[in-house]
Amino acid sequence: EGVANIRNEDRIPELPADLVVELAATFTAEGVRLVCPGPLPPPVAAFLRLVGHSEALAFGAAERQDPGLLAEAIRALPLPIPEAAAWKLAALAREREFP
Incomplete structure (x- = not known):
């Protein structure tokens, strides 16, 4: 487990799509699974x-x-x-x- 810096796209709808965001992530042999937060205050x-x-x-x-x-x-x-x-x-x- 760790974090990934990735282009937001629509992962956090309250933020611009082109913003790079840091999300919690799980890394496995199959790839990266991002954990998106719920709605932001x-x-x-x-x-x-x-x-x-x-x-x-x-x-x-x-x-x-x-x-x-x-x-x-x-x-x-x-x-x-x-x-x-x-x-x-x-x-x-x-x-x-x-x-």
Whole structure:
């Protein structure tokens, strides 16, 4: 038993189909059996949509090596991160050349 990261498609209907989700899974010789959760409470679904959007921005920032887009990704997190801190984190990532 473990977890699998997989494109959502319709496994969690409250989340976008193209979002990568982490689901509980069982691995056997026959393959992978995913365990989909039941309906998400609306506040949980809203939180996960925001995190997913932030992760998509962060991926784009890494692809383009764009510190401005990385700062936007950090600001998109559903956390109280001050604007200056977001830019400082983006600058630190730039110094490390997006590992």
